[in-house]
Amino acid sequence: MNNQSKLENMELVPLNNQKKVKSQEAVNTNSQRKLKKAGLFALFVGPAFLAFTIIVLIPFFTGVYYAFTDWNGVTGNIHWVGFDxxxxxxxxxxxxxxxxxxxxxxxxxxxxxxxxxxxxxxxxxxxxxxxxxxxxxxxxxxxxxxxxxxxxxxxxxxxxxxxxxxxxxxxxxxxxxxxxxxxxxxxxxxxxxxxxxxxxxxxxxxxxxxxxxxxxxxxxxxxxxxxxxxxxxxxxxxxxxxxxxxxxxxxxxxxxxxxxxxxxxxxxxxxxxxxxxxxxxxxxxxxxxxxxxxxxxxxxxxxxxxxxxxxxxxxxxxxxxx
Missing domain, CATH: 1.10.3720.10 (MetI-like)
Structure with a gap:
């Protein structure tokens, strides 16, 4: 009985290893798919978002900052005046x-x-x-x-x-x-x-x-x-x-x-x-x-x-x- 149980255990070990390998392969495949989707998303959306940031977001927040200053738009003298x-x-x-x-x-x-x-x-x-x-x-x-x-x-x-x-x-x-x-x-x-x-x-x-x-x-x-x-x-x-x-x-x-x-x-x-x-x-x-x-x-x-x-x-x- 002991020899038979040992043989059964020896047969189960490779099966468990195979399941672990398959599950690891599935995880790797899902990760690759996610990375591919993220890459495609960045490829298509990235340039537009970069242009939107440069043209819209940065000037907008810069303008918000200038709203609290007395800058005349020409010289480099900028003074913070708060809510004045x-x-x-x-x-x-x-x-x-x-x-x-x-x-x-x-x-x-x-x-x-x-x-x-x-x-x-x-x-x-x-x-x-x-x-x-x-x-x-x-x-x-x-x-x-x-x-x-x-x-x-x-x-x-x-x-x-x-x-x-x-x-x-x-x-x-x-x-x-x-x-x-x-x-x-x-x-x-x-x-x-x-x-x-x-x-x-x-x-x-x-x-x-x-x-x-x-x-x-x-x-x-x-x-x-x-x-x-x-x-x-x-x-x-x-x-x-x-x-x-x-x-x-x-x-x-x-x-x-x-x-x-x-x-x-x-x-x-x-x-x-x-x-x-x-x-x-x-x-x-x-x-x-x-x-x-x-x-x-x-x-x-x-x-x-x-x-x-x-x-x-x-x-x-x-x-x-x-």
Whole structure:
């Protein structure tokens, strides 16, 4: 019996060794797969992340540091001033507060009008029209023109074109000093911005409208629903994800408006249309108070990030409820 048990033990030892070898090979294979995946991930994502770090992250955190200094953007003399810049902005810098209010008012108006016009254009080009493809091109074309060029073109239209039309027709609307008065200059910026951005918003709404099941619309028509009821109770809930995206884009565009503001009015007359982005640019690069400009930019970033985050969370919640 002893010899037999010894033989059995001798047979079991190689089997155990084989199992250990196989399990070790499996571990090595899994490790190699993980390393391969990590290598491929680093190969594809690494260059993009490196570029993002150099172009975005490093300048952002550097700017946060400068927001607490009195650097003029030119010399190497940098002094830490703490929260003095922020105290100055909220207590003494009346133009910054005025620009903040103008930008907020402009943002509300531009968001509403751009989305209404964009959605209306989307409804138009999704109808069975022979010219719908041409209309899509025409409506989207202003978005391809740069903001600076667009501002100068519309500056000529407001100053020369409208004046000529007003003289010929006698219509008081065309005879207004569009860029020479604070109220009309504000609406001039709104008109140009809506004209430029509505085409892009139209494309997003068009894609959403084309995904609305026609069976639901046909069933609603059979049940006696009119166009308004179909739009309100079927179309709008179905395009809610597109509304979320369009609101996010228009909020971001409106708060960050710069090129149209610079080329159309340059903040005039008498800084009555100076938006926040232009105010920050003027403070940092014209007045050579870079630290103060960075403080404004940091406040601007926090406000825009907070508003867009709240907007996305709220509209996403509405999507689920609908």
């Amino acid at each position: 810049n922020f105290k100055y902005l909220f207590t003494e810098d009346k133009q910054f507060q005025k620009s903040f209010w103008i930008t907020t008012k402009y943002t509300v108006v531009a968001i509403i009008l751009t989305n209404i016009v964009g959605f209306g254009l989307a409804l138009l080009v999704t109808q069975m029209l022979k010219t719908r493809n041409m209309l899509r091109t025409v409506f989207f074309l202003p978005n391809l023109i740069g903001g600076l060029l667009l501002g100068f073109v519309w500056q000529f239209i407001f100053v020369k074109g409208f004046a000529s039309v007003g003289q010929l027709t006698g219509i008081s609307l065309f005879e207004l000093p569009w860029l020479g008065d604070a109220k009309t200059a504000f609406w001039g910026i709104v008109i140009v911005s809506v004209w430029q951005g509505a085409g892009y918003i139209m494309l997003i709404y068009t894609a959403a409208l084309q995904n609305v099941p026609q069976e639901l619309i046909e069933a609603a028509k059979i049940d006696g629903a009119n166009r308004w009821q179909i739009l309100r109770h079927i179309t709008m809930p179905m395009v809610a994800p597109a509304v979320t995206v369009c609101l996010f884009l228009t909020i971001s565009w409106s708060f960050k408006i710069f090129d149209v503001n610079l080329s159309l009015t340059n903040g005039g007359p008498f800084k009555s249309t100076e938006m926040l982005a232009l105010n920050i640019y003027t403070e940092a690069f014209v007045n050579n108070r870079y630290g103060l400009g960075e403080a404004k930019a940091l406040i601007f970033f926090i406000v825009v990030a907070a508003i867009t985050t709240i907007q996305v969370m709220y509209t996403k919640k509405k999507e689920v409820e609908s």
